[in-house]
Amino acid sequence: MARKTGSHSQITGPKIQEAALQLFARHGYAAVSMRQIASEVGVQAGALYNYVPDKQTLLSQLLVDHMQALLAALDELPVAPDPKAALEQFVRHHILYHVPRPDEVFISYMELRNLTPDNHARVAALRQDYEGRLAIVLQAGVSAAQFRVPDAKIASYAIIALLTGVVNWFDPNGRLSAQGVADEYWQMVAQLVGLQVANGGDT
């Protein structure tokens, strides 16, 4: 059988991306076969090659798409008036964007090593762009004597790692909403950069 009722390119294409994303996140790129992806989509392995040139490009595409969307979302935020506001904006953006996308975060931080050198370079450049935004904010705050950190660059690494770790434990059905988590993380980051925080922080 082929071309079942209602099955179109516009359905199958995105379905492949979703299935690959989920499976790569859960089992890892190398551990997932094209046949598993096809099975999840409800199609034979050969049919995938109408939409994707090869497995490597499929992974690379997922990573590039995610990083570009992340950067685009960051660019759409309003301009912050001072370093403190800019930092708060970054913290909240990072958490609120990542928490609903745990699969994308997983593969973005775990499958870099499975990219060919050129694909790796493309994704790494996007990542450096993104992380550089935070470093710039921190440097501005340090220069304006509003933040106190040992080293702006290292602090940016520390904060990125701290924020990204949220996806490892966040539970959508748990006590805290994504907003609540963002509130708590903002308080911790504010203290981390030496800002005085007013209240003990109830939601």
Added chain:
Amino acid sequence: MARKTGSHSQITGPKIQEAALQLFARHGYAAVSMRQIASEVGVQAGALYNYVPDKQTLLSQLLVDHMQALLAALDELPVAPDPKAALEQFVRHHILYHVPRPDEVFISYMELRNLTPDNHARVAALRQDYEGRLAIVLQAGVSAAQFRVPDAKIASYAIIALLTGVVNWFDPNGRLSAQGVADEYWQMVAQLVGLQVANGGDT
């Protein structure tokens, strides 16, 4: 040829663990074949099975060994007099233990999903034990009104992620020694939990 001059079990055994550790860290468990490991050791694939029951056990053994050594090193530290000292001790221990062992850290945080359920449970229990130590310290500091964090448990996740991230950028030939990194991270963590830090912090 077999049993070349000077090749013994006590040499080949550890060599296999080292080769597997390096290769798993660099390419991922699923992407590494037993033949690659054997080639790195300088032996045929079949010979590995004199030392390891199967590939899965090889990975599991590496993870369990690392977590046990990490916990053992933590247990050997002197008892700290107060929460602040205990936290500083944990931070320095975590960084100084992890920085020289980037491969172990990588596989411990990336290959959990490739463990069979029972092996996963064993490693996860060790991990929870370790991370629980930090949570206890934080809770003690909060109860003694020495620390100010929104939530001790969440703060422990945040701090673990922040500290572990060091291995992603640390360069043994870089500006900072492991000690220097520990100093800077301790300052950041101290501020994160609301402690007043005296100087701007030169090494």
Added chain:
DNA sequence: CATTGATCTGAACACATGTTCAGTTAATCA
């Protein structure tokens, strides 16, 4: 020196892999 036993080779096993492609199906269009 003869024998033993640990250590390793090399071939084989059954099966999985990414990818290609001739052929089949069915929705669409003239």
Added chain:
DNA sequence: TGATTAACTGAACATGTGTTCAGATCAATG
């Protein structure tokens, strides 16, 4: 209605996989 063609199947390809095992090799032992 007949022709076209996007969408898909199913088989095939060369190669790689974890694992097993009979047999070769050599250090050590009595």
